[in-house]
Amino acid sequence: MKPMTIGRLSSAAKVKVTTIRYYESIGLMGTPNRSASGQRLYGSVDVDRLSFVRHARELGFSMDAIKDLIGLQTEPDQDCSAVDTIAQKQLAEVQKRLAQLEALERELKRMIENCRGGKVGGCQVMAAINDHSECETDKHERLKPL
Amino acid sequence: MKPMTIGRLSSAAKVKVTTIRYYESIGLMGTPNRSASGQRLYGSVDVDRLSFVRHARELGFSMDAIKDLIGLQTEPDQDCSAVDTIAQKQLAEVQKRLAQLEALERELKRMIENCRGGKVGGCQVMAAINDHSECETDKHERLKPL
């Protein structure tokens, strides 16, 4: 179980080297030991932790939420309802976003469906973007990037 | 049809004042006329254009795509297949994102479902984030923010 360099950790946890250093800078990874020449040295604990972070990111958790989850992880005797709350909140966000995107999909399909070729001047897609009187997405808050 | 200030334009097109100035800075709104004291002055053309931009943003188009659409708008005699292509591309992105989020929803639900209270140490949500061996989102590319 000898220590590994940042590059090994990177391929073990499938997180880029630069990203690992970034995570360290925002206090997500603690301060690693260093070799005599100043290179970061990690152990298998760090692989686990970093993999956890990666997977939580893949699940769409914010860095703040992940910090909270890591904090909870280090206190295994605490009630896990806090974890549940974070996960529930995340699920709610995902579902909200799904509803937005479904509305978006319907509207884009409608636009494209109505456009039957021709000139830009009479293009129904352009018209649809211009005239949004009957548009359901108007009721939504501003859309976050795809 | 007398000119309006940026604040009027803002409420007419439902785009924030600061955002209008930002759009100007990235070349999306042209350079407006100015009053003697230097205040921006707009006409109804600008309301239309800005509303168009807002609605396109609500549909999730990138600023680059919107720039293209505006460019096409000013040439109404051109074939509208270019517009169609941009819209199709956008629809494809939306559908891809939908698929990602649906996978996410399933996994979050599964995690929460399996967690039946207790201590963090035995929490199935934490375990699920840790052990991602059977996780379908692992196959996806990195998720963009919600």
Place this chain on the structure above:
DNA sequence: CTTGCTCCTACAGTCGCTGTAGACTGTATC
């Protein structure tokens, strides 16, 4: 005339990284 809103510029901050520059370290091959 004063109050209080709107407008101006210029710049820093958001999030979650990614990319760049320039220098040093570690390892493999000749």
Place this chain on the structure above:
DNA sequence: GATACAGTCTACAGCGACTGTAGGAGCAAG
């Protein structure tokens, strides 16, 4: 031992699409 090349280091700038702040100047109503 020399050389080549990959890996590592720090520090900082940039991405997209804005948002927020500071410190002023303009303008309409009471």
